[in-house]
Amino acid sequence: xxxxxxxxxxxxxxxxxxxxxxxxxxxxxxxxxxxxxxxxxxxxxxxxxxxxxxxxxxxxxxxxxxxxxxxxxxxxxxxxxxxxxxxxxxxxxxxxxxxxxxxxxxxxxxxx
Amino acid sequence: xxxxxxxxxxxxxxxxxxxxxxxxxxxxxxxxxxxxxxxxxxxxxxxxxxxxxxxxxxxxxxxxxxxxxxxxxxxxxxxxxxxxxxxxxxxxxxxxxxxxxxxxxxxxxxxx
Numbered sequence: 001x002x003x004x005x006x007x008x009x010x011x012x013x014x015x016x017x018x019x020x021x022x023x024x025x026x027x028x029x030x031x032x033x034x035x036x037x038x039x040x041x042x043x044x045x046x047x048x049x050x051x052x053x054x055x056x057x058x059x060x061x062x063x064x065x066x067x068x069x070x071x072x073x074x075x076x077x078x079x080x081x082x083x084x085x086x087x088x089x090x091x092x093x094x095x096x097x098x099x100x101x102x103x104x105x106x107x108x109x110x111x112x
Numbered sequence: 113x114x115x116x117x118x119x120x121x122x123x124x125x126x127x128x129x130x131x132x133x134x135x136x137x138x139x140x141x142x143x144x145x146x147x148x149x150x151x152x153x154x155x156x157x158x159x160x161x162x163x164x165x166x167x168x169x170x171x172x173x174x175x176x177x178x179x180x181x182x183x184x185x186x187x188x189x190x191x192x193x194x195x196x197x198x199x200x201x202x203x204x205x206x207x208x209x210x211x212x213x214x215x216x217x218x219x220x221x222x223x224x
Contacts, residue, residue, distance in 0.1 A: 042215065043201070100146065100161045106154070
């Protein structure tokens with residue numbers, strides 16, 4: 001019973017490097033989300049998707065790109081990492097029948 | 113724009129006490145409200161989901177209420193235990209968009 005799985009769980013990058021975070025869910029949910037969580041700032045929505053092939057911007061989309069080529073996967077990319085992107089990133093999927101959100105365990109990213 | 117506020121930001125209680133966590137939101141046009149628990153270094157775990165048509169939900173020692181007209185929800189924890197120590201977050205899902213808005217959480221410490 002995997003639920004929402006994020007990879008990698010930890011990553012250290014140098015400024016300017018690129019990387020991709022992968023989120024996979026096995027619950028056949030249409031809606032998926034990427035959040036970042038920073039001390040004192042709470043959870044902020046980066047991008048979201050309401051179905052395969054769709055993406056939309058959240059509150060803090062700058063510096064990130066996303067893709068939803070398959071319903072079960074939602075990828076978050078950083079093309080040129082900056083120290084301000086040091087954060088814990090959470091992926092979530094939503095059961096649209098109830099509105100209940102299910103979260104992954106998080107990915108801790110440090111940009112030096 | 114929906115804003116969610118949680119009071120208090122931190123709470124420390126002795127084991128066995130009953131306690132109440134508060135959540136308020138500015139736009140009463142919500143689809144549902146969800147309470148989450150987050151342990152240090154972990155993802156968010158859904159505790160209770162209240163649909164906009166409901167007044168309360170119960171799970172074990174937890175009871176969540178919703179007063180949509182006044183923009184308030186409370187999470188009641190009975191007979192608190194040290195294992196209840198965590199950050200508790202509430203989130204509301206607006207009726208006209210696909211996004212949850214989170215409060216910044218209440219850090220609960222239950223002392224043995």
